[in-house]
Amino acid sequence: MQHQRVLSGMRPTGRLHLGHYHGVLKNWVQMQHEYECFFAAVDWHALTTHYEDPSEIQQHVWDTVIDWLAAGINPGSATIFIQSRVPEHAELHLLLSMLTPLGWLERVPTYKEQQEKLKEKDLSTYGFLGYPLLQAADILVYKASQVPVGADQVPHVEMTREIARRFNHLYGREVGFEDRVAQALKKMGKKNAKLYSSLRKKFQEEGDESALDTARALVENQGNISLNDRDRLYGWLDGSGKVILPEPQALLTPVSKMPGLDGNKMSKSYGNAIEMREEPASVEKKIRTMQTDPARVRRTDPGEPEKCPVWGLHQIYSPDEVKDWVQKGCRSAGIGCLDCKQPVIDAVTRETGTFRERAREFEESPELVRNIVAEGCEKARDVARETMDDVRGAMGLSYR
């Protein structure tokens, strides 16, 4: 099995809400156990639309990171970092811009859509047009194999693949590949290197597939060689060489059914959100005052859950027995709307309680968050630097 690396990013827009948790973060938390994960607060992307008012970015970044930690992202398993602290993203963005046809950027559906949607802002900027290319750089600088995103972002990953293909086509295989292989072999130690070479020979000269498998396993088990060297050794085995920028796959995040307080998709801009770290009293108040089926004017009027936003929350939070109780009780007017809301209030406050609990130590000691991020940025930079060495070499820029 080849190494699988995940990269995803989120624009820091302030405190996250339950829609972010159920739509994105829950999925990230799951993935951190299955892949090597890098999660970025993409502050430069935030600037593409908020360049006029950068004063809040800093606070938004810390709030975002605390909410990731509150959701259960574990800095021991996943690398949490800030985009602008890894300047290699900017360098790759610049270099990729040399080979990116304008038409590719203009054709990305979000470009015109967002300009229409955010009419009050002047988004006829160079930075905004380049948004998906910056995203491509985010992904490619880590040679990520998987990119978890919502459906709206799939065209961006698709363009990233096209950019990678174009780059590899133009600049081909790695320069000095054979020398680098030799150096990687040295790092394996004499005995392993010898075994590797004889297995490679067996495969390449006699077509012995099992020798190939054994050699791959040998490479896989080397503790002290980098991921790049590992890829080189795989490529040397089967003769494929080393692709400089591998094409990533979009990992489609299932559409979140998390409704807001009014039944529409939960979103800060609709004013229908519950924050992950919302106070219990405020959660209770928001749910108690939620609109219900308008047909239930009096307690004795029967209602229809399908026409009620509270039902949407039951579908996320309630077990089958409770859902049964709601359906029967609502349609027969056997329960009142406040009765119906109580289990949702309980479940949401339990969930936000967990987040608040986990967030507390980070709120109390910002130093802790700074350290986690500093460490993440370092780890991210190490990988990004290696990629840039390859990229500069391929583009003829490694002279000294």
Ligand code: TRP
């Ligand atoms: N454009 C993404 C969004 O709005 C955020 C993002 C930036 C991203 N860079 C990324 C997502 C890299 C995945 C991978 O949601």
Ligand code: SF4
């Ligand atoms: Fe909505 Fe529940 Fe009231 Fe029915 S009983 S209208 S589902 S809140």
